[in-house]
Amino acid sequence: MNLIKIPEELSGLAKLSKQELVEELGIEVFRAVLLNIFLGKNVRNFTEALTRNRLLQSNIALWKFFCEQKKLGVSPLDLIPVAKEKLLNGRLSPKDRAVYEWLVAMTNKQTQNVLRKSHDKEFDDLTQATLEMLDKELLEGHSYISHGAIFGEEGVAFTFKEMCWISLVLGSQTLTIRGSEKSLHGKYFEKLILGSIFQILGLKLLEVEDISQNGFWLSSQNEDRREADGTIVNDNVGIRVDIGFIGPGNSEITLDKVSRFTKFDEISGKQYEMSTIVIVDTLGEKSKARELAKKIEGEIICMSDPNWVLELAEQVSEKLSINNPFKDVLAENLEDYLSEKLKTLDLDRLINY
Structure with a gap:
């Protein structure tokens, strides 16, 4: 039984890289989604469809x-x-490891947090307790429970106990894939959104902490500073930009993003006067985040606003004292303007930045 091999179609869906996703969908799909985001449409309509498709494929492969x-x-159970x-x-690939974790009704995070370091004894205790729960349910005499085979097709039949265990496995699979998808989409869309709109604003994409010229870089972090999703430098002035698909139920995360950065910062040995812009999905109607952000000279911009790109362009141009390329763009012409600008950008470079 130790020779059981995980099917490639199953392990291949357990972990997905951004490059694999781009190869599957094509770069033009991402260009179209970016345009929708810049017009205030909900990116989750796109990412949730991708997540459900991967989940369904993975569920079917596991079954x-x-x-x-x-x-x-x-x-x-065997x-x-x-x-x-x-x-x-075993020496396992990350993809195979994820599947073996599902088979014991666990995820990688659960393995770390629930079992801690004693994976052997604590795992056995947890598994035994779970199986005893299933036995107890069988003894309850539920009218909908069959004590024989409850599913049969082409010589395959599962007991109620086996089906209950399969449901736990499917739950672990769902947690892993949804967590993976959230991380994956967040990472590449943050770079795509900021990298695209900054270039449309006329800013040059630089290597991290390259201050030899004016421009911006993405996802910087060192030992002395909190991470910023994007950093813009212009002469002796800079802007830290954080972005997240944060909804109205997470206003405290929004405030944390606004307050995490300092007013002055040293980058590659040069002093900069810094300001902060936080881009989120939406804010609640009663949220005080914007008012509190103003007190610490920070700005919050919501991507649910159809004109959020215009607001961002105004904020960046004012803070850096540079030209605003959107100043003469009418709201009714915004879609055409952005569509043409997006065609000129190298999205592959941003994805692999």
């Missing part, structure tokens, strides 16, 4: 794997010790 194993006489042995002693 197929369980059925094929059951045809060979291997129950989902896979628990096999997966445990692989996790403890």
Whole structure:
């Protein structure tokens, strides 16, 4: 049984890189999504569809794997010790490791937080307690529970206990993929949004902390400063920009982003007078984040506003005392203007920045 091999179609969906996603969808899809974001439309309509598609494919691949194993006489419960042995002693790729974690109804984060360092004994205790819960439910005599096979097709049949365990495995799979998708989309869209709009504003994309010329870089962090998603420098003035798809229920995160940076900063040995701009998805109607941000000379811009790009352009041009290329663009012409500008940008460079 130790020779069980995880199907490539299943492990391939466990972890997905941004490059794999770009190759699958094509760069023009991202150009179209960026235009929608710049016009105030909800990026989650796009990312949620991608997430559900990956989840469905992964669910089907996992179910197929369980059925094929059951045809060979291997129950989902029989896979628990096999997966445990692989996790403890096997040399696994990140993709395969994720699947073996699912088979024991865990995720990587749960393995770290729940089991801590004692993966052997604590895992056995947790698994045994879970199986005892399932046995207890069987003894309750629920009218909808069959004590025989409850699913049968082409010689495959699962008991209620096995189906309950499969549901836990599917739950772990869902947590992993949704967490992976959130991280993946956040990372590349943050760079795509900031990198694109800054270049449309006429700013030059630089290497991190390159102050030999005016321009911007993305995702900077060192030992002395908190990370910024984007940093703009112009002579002796700079702007730290943070972006996040933060909704109205997370105003405290928005405020933390506004207040994390200092008024003056040293970058590559040069002093800069800094200001802060935080870009979020939406703010609640009663949120005081904007007023509190003003007190510490920070600005909050909401991507749900159809004209948020115009507001950003105004803020950046005023803070840096530079030309605003949007100043003569009418709201009704904004979509055409942005569409033409996006065609000139190298999105591959931003994705791989």
